[in-house]
Amino acid sequence: MGGMTLPPAAWRDRPGLARLIAALGPGTARIVGGAVRDTLLGLPTADIDLATIHAPDEVIRLLEAVQIKTVPTGIQHGTITAVSDEEVYEVTTLRRDVDTDGRHATVAFTDDWREDAARRDFTFNALYADPESGEIFDYFNGIADLEARHVRFIGNPLVRIAEDHLRILRFFRFLARFGDTPDPAGLAACTDRANDLMALSRERIANELLRLLVAPRAPEVVELMIDRGILAPVLPEIADALRLAALARAEAEAGVVPDPIRRLAALLPPDPAAAANVGARLKLSNLQRRRLESAMLPADSAPRALAYRIGVDFAVDRLLLAGESTADLDGWTPPRLPLSGGQLVAKGLTAGPDVARTLRRIEDRWIAEGFPDAARVAAIADDEVAQLLDAIRKS
Template sequence: MGPVTLPDADWRRDPALHAVVAALSNGANRPRIVGGAVRDSLLGRAVVDVDLATPLRPEDVMRRLKAAGLKAVPTGVDHGTVTAVAEGRPFEVTTLRRDVSTDGRRATVSFSDDWREDAARRDFTINALYADPETGAITDYFGGLDDLAAQRLRFIGDPAARIAEDHLRILRYFRFLARFGRSELDTEAYGACKAAANSLKGLSRERVADELLKLLALADPRFAVRAMLDGAIFAPILPEVTSADLLDRLIDREQAHDTPPYALRRLLALLPAETTVAVDVAARLKLSRKQREAMRDRILCKAILRPRHAAYAHGIEVARDALLLYADDNALEAALAAVTGWTPPRFPLKGGDLIARGLAPGPEVGRKLHAIQARWVEEDFPGADRLDALVAEQL
């Protein structure tokens, strides 16, 4: 096979990218595009972020960018990373590196001018592809192009050693498997992930949550999730996850009803449908308050028998998710139809309305208002005449 080059694409002609490349070039000694942009471009997928690697030291990168009139942000300068900003767009520029020491959570690095050495410290072969920004010529040190073509996910070098450097690579393996694999496990990689699964306990909950939610947000992560279950990968971090059956059903329903993936909905599908479990897991993963409430509300909707009542209490989106998660097959279509295109009404009464009708101000106003609203909801949000009758009953 002859030399492989990047396919033509609009992002390759981006003046902002060329401005950064020009600032960091010295003749033929140019930075190279690395990682996701190369991989995704070869697969014909959209390129979102363009990262660059360079033998220049971080201080030289900063100096050259500023001299070219570009903004330079030292986002991870101790590890060699500077963010270049051109025309308002960021480009992550990282100095070539070698690992000096690792402890499974973080690495101590030294800078290098050896491209192969930099490639060797990356995780998967398909992420260690470099491309010349001008010619598009690709440099591949570890068979990443063949793996990409075969939809094969392999670690660079010894999988156990790579995982020992950073335990998060276990979860990254399954996320990348869901994105780029073909429902086939690399025996060595999978064995190393299973053998090192308990090391996930040493990672910060935020890093674990970030990887899990990224995995669950993918189009169809079911093969990867089942592989994690079979390999006892969840056990050290989420022992509550014991089955993927509900996730299988949920994704089938999402696809049938043209519903985009939503990571928290899918996380709930992996957990027992109990608010205490959802709250505990969300707290353990250090999810935001908004995310915790989102999980709790979807489980609370399970106990509300009428779909529109659930939508009134928690919103259309939450009610739809609860139906997709928990509704019986024979009730799902009608339940979704009941909330699709429906706008929950606003309760039209306030305490002042009851006072105007003769109720004395005080705590009783709130109790009466709540009782009227409960009846109004129970009777499926009737109009003004019936609402007046409900008020009269309470007064």
């Protein structure tokens, strides 16, 4: 990483990117932020962001002249989404802050790259690369910090946090993702300003927190956050990270991909009411809330029986949180009961509640026997129907 050029990466050869750069003109745009940082770390990168000296309306004019579709997604902040050869890019005019209130910034456009870099959050997020030569522009020792796995604010941490309070959570997310040492001044500033998180929308908090929870060093970093009182203002329910550490080990041993909702469940008291409360406060989706509440309940039956009743993902959550094996669910898809109500009517039952009740009893036996084949299900059905008809006759 010592050299100042970007290593080869698949995204650098995208045809849409070449078209986009050609339209903007040589030397007027650079790749910025996560794509540069992650490529230097050898990590795959999803979003390609560009910074340009062109004003937003000029960007639109240049791109539409060559039939590249533009969407004014954040035009008041200077951001245009460009769709080039069906690839999506964000193109943002260089900016400097005029006024900030911790949630929204008022910006003025500039043609000064360093001024644009100075308003970004961490040193390794203010790296720019020439899209053609790969030359890297590093105004605040971001490469050195990346090599040292050092998460460091640009400039005065308290000022950066005052500009956008979410940077407190971002500091810890990057620390959990690939950090090694938190910058002492940054950690102190985040600790001092933890109450500022209360001013943020719960959606922004949830988005950042869920990304943090699946990062490689999440258990240690969450422990540090609890120790520093970072989460107390918005999530006072989180008291320790012991179950999260145990869950992370269990996921790794089982070869299960970390899930942010499952990991959030490990941080909360095992109580569906607490989960419902947190799910509502963080404005999680309905599916996320159901999953969080389900994860609070015990793994109260055999793995496959549980997965059949509540779904594989929900069952894996409960098993891992309970410290139980998920091996029985590897590559297993819950089967469908090979029997219908119509088949029971054909065997002599009257359509109605008896059919539903008998189907349920057959299903229970089928699950208990480990999902045997259709021949066995037919035998169970004959037995249940015979018992019911016998009981009806005797009554």
